[in-house]
């Protein structure tokens with residue numbers, strides 16, 4: 346057993362200072378590739394720590410909201426530069442803390458830099474429209490007001506990109522922020538906040554309070570001085586935040602699960618479809634809300650597709666994501682691994698046929714980590730649990746169909762509607778898919794995952810609260826429209 350630790354304790358960031366939690370309790374953050382490696386210690390905060398942060402954010406918002414967009418943008422450019430300078434170190438921390446490969450972690454951190462620069466530029470763009478008034482002597486136009494203090498509650502699967510794609514638009518439009526990152530990735534989040542600190546934002550503009558979701562997340566939901574809450578995570582927690590926010594009249598935005606299908610049509614390029622199914626389904630160990638989890642294949646190409654898929658999956662190298670030749674890391678935590686294993690058990694019990702993987706990896710070099718075999722089921726029918734619930738692990742369910750109509754009907758027969766893709770050469774099929782697929786993100790001849798920062802992102806049905814994040818769409822959540830009527 347090797348024990349490696351930098352032993353560092355990461356503090357809360359409140360009112361421009363790094364401070365311990367009021368009860369002086371910490372939680373250990375470990376490496377899911379080796380549970381005996383400690384990444385650091387993070388604060389187990391209490392409600393009073395959050396109250397202190399909210400007070401600071403509320404006071405800071407008065408001046409921050411009065412700065413020009415360009416001035417706020419200058420701060421975001423500085424944060425981007427600070428993050429870019431530390432890209433390797435922060436990506437390595439991400440890999441060690443939540444398991445994704447270093448290459449993916451570095452790509453995500455670079456995406457964080459790009460998001461910051463994109464929203465820095467937004468500070469210079471228009472925020473309203475002139476609308477002709479029915480009174481010819483009046484001027485009518487819209488402008489935007491910030492919400493005030495925004496609570497940002499984030500998951501562990503994209504510990505750099507998701508906090509940044511919520512924090513950057515919140516700040517550029519004049520809000521101040523309290524970040525509550527997932528405990529499982531809080532060291533990585535603390536390093537991101539160090540970049541904000543380095544950029545010298547006014548005290549109280551950005552704050553971070555770590556602690557359990559049931560305490561700090563819940564307190565954000567209930568806090569009367571938090572005007573908006575933006576959340577990404579599970580369906581159950583998202584809905585409870587939505588209900589809590591609605592009860593006290595706060596604005597909320599929820600990005601939750603997916604059960605994303607890929608349709609492989611008779612005329613698909615099978616090599617391309619296999620590559621994309623593997624990339625979309627198994628990268629990040631399947632822990633993306635946009636991950637492919639149902640693979641709906643027309644019967645004519647079912648066997649060749651399946652054989653190619655299994656052949657390629659056999660080549661996947663699993664291990665510690667810091668190693669160069671590793672393609673898939675561990676599940677992010679023991680509880681996530683156990684959840685995935687319980688879905689595999691359920692799949693077998695309900696009559697699906699396990700054709701590849703399905704077990705925890707017990708070989709000596711990996712036994713201290715939370716490693717799972719890439720897993721493929723066939724003979725999956727749509728009523729089965731593994732075809733309906735978000736697994737969030739490296740599990741693919743193959744579903745054989747005769748027609749495209751049947752494929753679309755099955756693809757839509759779930760409560761989620763986040764992303765979906767199809768592989769076909771027929772323009773007619775592409776158009777049917779675009780029109781009939783109930784998903785916020787529809788992709789043609791491309792994997793289901795992969796969000797572009799300049800485009801709106803969000804789901805239909807129960808995948809989101811029907812709002813959109815990222816790109817220009819972010820302004821809709823982080824501001825309120827004011828309609829102004831002026832008469833001399």
Ligand SMILES: NC(=O)C1=CN([C@@H]2O[C@H](COP(=O)(O)OP(=O)(O)OC[C@H]3O[C@@H](n4cnc5c(N)ncnc54)[C@H](OP(=O)(O)O)[C@@H]3O)[C@@H](O)[C@H]2O)C=CC1
Nearest residue numbers: 499500526527528557558559562563578579582601634737
């Ligand atoms: N859509 C997506 O991208 C994601 C989906 N998921 C789904 O959720 C499942 C479980 O993952 P998990 O990490 O437990 O997801 P959660 O929804 O529990 O966690 C997401 C965030 O919400 C916080 N939180 C937890 N409970 C509350 C609460 N009562 N009030 C407010 N905030 C709260 C968490 O805090 P903390 O964890 O620090 O206690 C974390 O910061 C996964 O298997 C997957 O299906 C998970 C992550 C991302």
Ligand SMILES: O=C(O)CCC(=O)C(=O)O
Nearest residue numbers: 632633634635794795796
């Ligand atoms: O597919 C992506 O790039 C983003 C996925 C995502 O937002 C998530 O898993 O929470």
